[in-house]
Amino acid sequence: MLQGALAGAQSTLRSHCGNDYVRGNNTNETRQGNVKGMAGEIILETQGLTKEFKGFVAVKDVNLRVRRHSIHALIGPNGAGKTTCFNLLTHFLAPTAGKVFYNGRDITGSDPATIARSGMVRSFQISAVFPHLTVLENVRIALQRKLGTSFHFWRPEHSLDRLNGRARELLEDVGIAEYADLAAVELPYGRKRALEIATTLALEPEMMLLDEPMAGLGQEDIGRISQLIRRVSKGRTLLMVEHNMNVVAELSDTITVLQRGEILAEGPYEQVSKNPQVIEAYVGTGHA
Numbered sequence: 001m002l003q004g005a006l007a008g009a010q011s012t013l014r015s016h017c018g019n020d021y022v023r024g025n026n027t028n029e030t031r032q033g034n035v036k037g038m039a040g041e042i043i044l045e046t047q048g049l050t051k052e053f054k055g056f057v058a059v060k061d062v063n064l065r066v067r068r069h070s071i072h073a074l075i076g077p078n079g080a081g082k083t084t085c086f087n088l089l090t091h092f093l094a095p096t097a098g099k100v101f102y103n104g105r106d107i108t109g110s111d112p113a114t115i116a117r118s119g120m121v122r123s124f125q126i127s128a129v130f131p132h133l134t135v136l137e138n139v140r141i142a143l144q145r146k147l148g149t150s151f152h153f154w155r156p157e158h159s160l161d162r163l164n165g166r167a168r169e170l171l172e173d174v175g176i177a178e179y180a181d182l183a184a185v186e187l188p189y190g191r192k193r194a195l196e197i198a199t200t201l202a203l204e205p206e207m208m209l210l211d212e213p214m215a216g217l218g219q220e221d222i223g224r225i226s227q228l229i230r231r232v233s234k235g236r237t238l239l240m241v242e243h244n245m246n247v248v249a250e251l252s253d254t255i256t257v258l259q260r261g262e263i264l265a266e267g268p269y270e271q272v273s274k275n276p277q278v279i280e281a282y283v284g285t286g287h288a
């Protein structure tokens with residue numbers, strides 16, 4: 001199936017050749033050009049990242065480098081170690097070996113909350129949507145969480161009205177303002193994903209980690225959430241795990257392919273998708 005998706009995405013790319021995709025490349029170059037003068041083109045780097053579960057090595061010596069302001073996809077067959085990698089980056093799991101650097105700082109031993117405060121936020125981490133609160137209340141809670149211990153109701157700048165105003169803005173940004181007063185549980189599935197992104201944005205992340213943002217979505221929602229991801233990536237860095245190859249082809253500047261815990265290939269889509277080892281990795285695991 002995935003190979004079909006790969007082939008499908010390739011033909012999409014071919015048919016776009018000379019317009020959309022080339023424009024995408026130009027955007028990449030512009031992005032690179034823009035960040036060159038900034039302090040540190042690499043926002044996230046891992047060195048020898050390794051995780052062993054009772055003798056089973058789920059992530060093995062992974063050296064990942066994510067460019068600032070890029071959309072970077074982590075792909076690979078089921079069980080390749082993608083989610084484990086995310087868990088290591090945000091310290092939901094402690095690595096067996098290796099280091100994680102964020103903005104040049106060693107964050108290997110930092111706890112998830114500290115990592116989130118420093119700007120790297122994994123979407124599900126804060127997207128635990130409260131089903132019986134309204135959509136607006138869910139975003140407001142995320143905003144309050146961002147204010148953390150400094151939150152004081154008596155301070156005018158932190159008043160509920162102000163939070164409501166900001167929460168509404170975020171709902172508008174993700175295109176679900178009309179659902180503000182609906183209980184989160186009543187939201188259509190695709191709109192819940194948009195709410196998750198709004199609650200993530202409430203934390204003002206510099207870098208967002210999204211684990212399979214398209215999982216379970218129908219075609220129409222995939223298009224909408226793709227556009228949303230593209231939009232919220234402006235001025236941010238995005239690392240996403242995604243199985244939908246059309247989405248990966250469309251959004252990613254760089255793709256890292258994991259297989260059995262190790263990096264198999266890395267590069268832009270048109271390069272990685274032609275790599276025989278990558279195609280084999282998917283065919284060999286029944287994704288074809």
Ligand SMILES: Nc1ncnc2c1ncn2[C@@H]1O[C@H](COP(=O)(O)OP(=O)(O)OP(=O)(O)O)[C@@H](O)[C@H]1O
Pocket residue numbers: 053056058076077078079080081082083084085
């Ligand atoms: N807590 C754990 N204990 C033991 N083994 C684990 C644990 N977590 C993950 N694994 C194993 O590590 C390997 C990598 O799992 P991981 O969830 O990272 O894969 P993935 O690439 O995210 O796969 P998928 O595409 O199915 O989400 C799998 O073989 C999995 O069974």
Ligand SMILES: [Mg+2]
Pocket residue numbers: 082083084
């Ligand atoms: Mg996973």
